[in-house]
Amino acid sequence: MITVEKLHFSYASAPVLQGVDLEVRRGEILGILGPNGCGKSTLLRLMRGVLTPDQGRVLWEKGEASRIARKEMARLAAVVPQSLTLPFPYPVREMVMMGRFAYQHGLTGTSSTDQRAVERALAVTDTLHLQGRPVTDLSGGELQRVLLARALAQETPVLLLDEATSHLDLDHRLEISELLVRLNREEQLTVVQVSHDLDLAAETSDRILLLRADGAAAAIGPPDQVLTAETLREVFRVDVKVEANPYTGAPRIYTVGRVGTWREASPKVHLICGGGSGGELLRRLHVAGCSVTAGPLNRGDSDQVLASALGLEIILEEPFCVMSQAALDSARSLCMSSDLLVVAPTFWGSGNLANLDLASEALEHGIPVLLVSPDPDQDYIQGQAWQKIEALCASGGQIVPDAEAALDFLKQTVD
Amino acid sequence: MSERKAGSWLPILSAAFVLVLLLSLWAGTLPLSFSELFAVLTGQASSPTHSAVVLKIRLPRVLLAALVGAALGASGGAFQAVLRNPLADPYILGVSGGAALGAVTAIAVGASSPLVLPFAAFAGALGALGLVYWVAQAHRGSPHTLILSGVMVGSLASALLLFLLWLTPSDPLRMAIFWLAGNLALADPAWLPWLALWSIAAFLLLWSQSRALDLFTQGEEVAADLGLDIGRARLMVFVAAGALTAAAVAQAGLVGFVGLTVPHVVRLIWGPVHRSLLPASALTGAVFLVAADALARTLLAPAEIPVGVVTALIGAPFFLYLLRKREGGR
Numbered sequence: 001m002i003t004v005e006k007l008h009f010s011y012a013s014a015p016v017l018q019g020v021d022l023e024v025r026r027g028e029i030l031g032i033l034g035p036n037g038c039g040k041s042t043l044l045r046l047m048r049g050v051l052t053p054d055q056g057r058v059l060w061e062k063g064e065a066s067r068i069a070r071k072e073m074a075r076l077a078a079v080v081p082q083s084l085t086l087p088f089p090y091p092v093r094e095m096v097m098m099g100r101f102a103y104q105h106g107l108t109g110t111s112s113t114d115q116r117a118v119e120r121a122l123a124v125t126d127t128l129h130l131q132g133r134p135v136t137d138l139s140g141g142e143l144q145r146v147l148l149a150r151a152l153a154q155e156t157p158v159l160l161l162d163e164a165t166s167h168l169d170l171d172h173r174l175e176i177s178e179l180l181v182r183l184n185r186e187e188q189l190t191v192v193q194v195s196h197d198l199d200l201a202a203e204t205s206d207r208i209l210l211l212r213a214d215g216a217a218a219a220i221g222p223p224d225q226v227l228t229a230e231t232l233r234e235v236f237r238v239d240v241k242v243e244a245n246p247y248t249g250a251p252r253i254y255t256v257g258r259v260g261t262w263r264e265a266s267p268k269v270h271l272i273c274g275g276g277s278g279g280e281l282l283r284r285l286h287v288a289g290c291s292v293t294a295g296p297l298n299r300g301d302s303d304q305v306l307a308s309a310l311g312l313e314i315i316l317e318e319p320f321c322v323m324s325q326a327a328l329d330s331a332r333s334l335c336m337s338s339d340l341l342v343v344a345p346t347f348w349g350s351g352n353l354a355n356l357d358l359a360s361e362a363l364e365h366g367i368p369v370l371l372v373s374p375d376p377d378q379d380y381i382q383g384q385a386w387q388k389i390e391a392l393c394a395s396g397g398q399i400v401p402d403a404e405a406a407l408d409f410l411k412q413t414v415d
Numbered sequence: 416m417s418e419r420k421a422g423s424w425l426p427i428l429s430a431a432f433v434l435v436l437l438l439s440l441w442a443g444t445l446p447l448s449f450s451e452l453f454a455v456l457t458g459q460a461s462s463p464t465h466s467a468v469v470l471k472i473r474l475p476r477v478l479l480a481a482l483v484g485a486a487l488g489a490s491g492g493a494f495q496a497v498l499r500n501p502l503a504d505p506y507i508l509g510v511s512g513g514a515a516l517g518a519v520t521a522i523a524v525g526a527s528s529p530l531v532l533p534f535a536a537f538a539g540a541l542g543a544l545g546l547v548y549w550v551a552q553a554h555r556g557s558p559h560t561l562i563l564s565g566v567m568v569g570s571l572a573s574a575l576l577l578f579l580l581w582l583t584p585s586d587p588l589r590m591a592i593f594w595l596a597g598n599l600a601l602a603d604p605a606w607l608p609w610l611a612l613w614s615i616a617a618f619l620l621l622w623s624q625s626r627a628l629d630l631f632t633q634g635e636e637v638a639a640d641l642g643l644d645i646g647r648a649r650l651m652v653f654v655a656a657g658a659l660t661a662a663a664v665a666q667a668g669l670v671g672f673v674g675l676t677v678p679h680v681v682r683l684i685w686g687p688v689h690r691s692l693l694p695a696s697a698l699t700g701a702v703f704l705v706a707a708d709a710l711a712r713t714l715l716a717p718a719e720i721p722v723g724v725v726t727a728l729i730g731a732p733f734f735l736y737l738l739r740k741r742e743g744g745r
Contacts, residue, residue: 048640050636050639050640069644070639070642070643070644070645071642071643071644073642074640074641074642075642078640079637079640081636081637084633084634084637085634086632086633087499087500087501087632088496088501088632088682088687089682089686089687090629090632090686090687090688091686094629094686094688098626098629098630098633098641099641101626101630101641101642101643102641102642104626150641154641
């Protein structure tokens, strides 16, 4: 039905599609999946000839897509966009009637064929009751169904959906999927759907084209062959488990966690913090894929609460206590096995002063130490802490302004 | 929107037009009773002065106001659709300014015949439109860039216009006020049939693009997906709306805000479908400008206010209201 050959396309200098081959078969539902910016929507634009490829071509029976007249193309393929901003309050019926433009000429009125097509499109999309309402008054879901109705009113053999259901609630998303499947079965409507919903695409598509972030095809074929844990890990950089939906048999994707951004094993970072000073550091380091440990931290301290919520390994100390030797020893062994020790800009008192000794021990063992924006005003024991901090700096500890800088340091040294 | 309501614009606006026409023929420095007016209109006037004032002085002017108002109303509606911007208007977009510059340039080089003037104004209008569109293209989707570049092109045209008028020896001050403030007083009645012919042709071309205009409001990519040849349709709309603006400006100078206010009111009452919006805007524009001109002639009689001052006094606050409403709505 549509043949895509070795398609290349770039916006300005950024390539989005690199050598995509694809054959859309008559009467199939084809899902196009892939990370943001991989060129899914661009591929749809190239397929309907709105854009012209840099290399390669898109062939319809009537010729190359970009050479088919717009009116002719509007009778071959209808598009449902993701959403639309509407400056003027067209009544729903008039809006759907715009789908008949390709069949009308000049100022002649609408024909009875036009009216029937519009009625039917309104009816199957459950929007008949909205037909007199201005489109500017509709909810997001209602508007999306009206856009689908307009595309159906075009009565084309091919329907192109560009994330058309991502704004809809579960109910209407399923309903539209069911409708598409029915139109596909009963009227051999060919559907090409770009989607972010892997599960729904897996349920409804006969075949799936999975694009990589660089715009090359990662895989194409039936959902259970394309949506495998290995391919998804490669394409989305997420660890997933794929199981069959017990009710439909379609593959179902469960996310397990992010694949680290580190080439080798994820670096171990120990964080000395407390009183909320570690919050941003804990979160950023964890999200960046480091395996983060922290402590000793007092039970109930906001950094402790956050670290526990993130599931990190921490050394616990009872509240309002000077650190026990046992806690310090455990913290020391965590420190010594780390790739990096980070000292958060916490307030220093007699309770946590021993942490700074830990840091200097780590330095002696060749473990890099980063001090995140230390401040003499946060020393509450007459300069004792600041002395130690200055000593740390003198023997190789480095000062960095924030979590981002700490991550940069880590990327340069560890990775 | 029921079919009945959507179709009600023609009888209502026709009635309003006849009413405002009669009032405008009646109002003026020469006092006239309604029965005397009807006597003149039915050809049974006893006083030749009455006949002369109504038929030779007031009627051409009222018809001119109607044509200019209709041209501005329809072109404003078209600009708002094709540019997807409810704040668009030939005056704000600088198209009127370009047309005035074109017309005055023609006069300055000595070609002021009724056959040349509209073409010169037309060239100026298209030039300004092209410039504004080209600048705004760099920021696709930003309605404010369009308005700003329109205002700037309009200012540029005004400056060049003042410069030209300063260079032109004959009575420059009066001319300047005529072109810059909009005025129906100086128009030559002999040009009226030409103006009518030109405007009707341009309007029909524009009207033939009604469905294209409906599609343009959906955004250019969606319009293309629905089957519209964007480049060709946009050119047709620009040419037709530019020609309407040029016709209005060549005769009446810079009459602002008719093209802004009129389509808004029409859309509010009869909906945005251009098949009816364009003729309804033309009729409403005619009603509006005939009424505004009647006010301009009578408010400070025997002195006359430029009609552009009257329309700006009504239109500029309306523009501010729309601007405020749009910003608040986001």
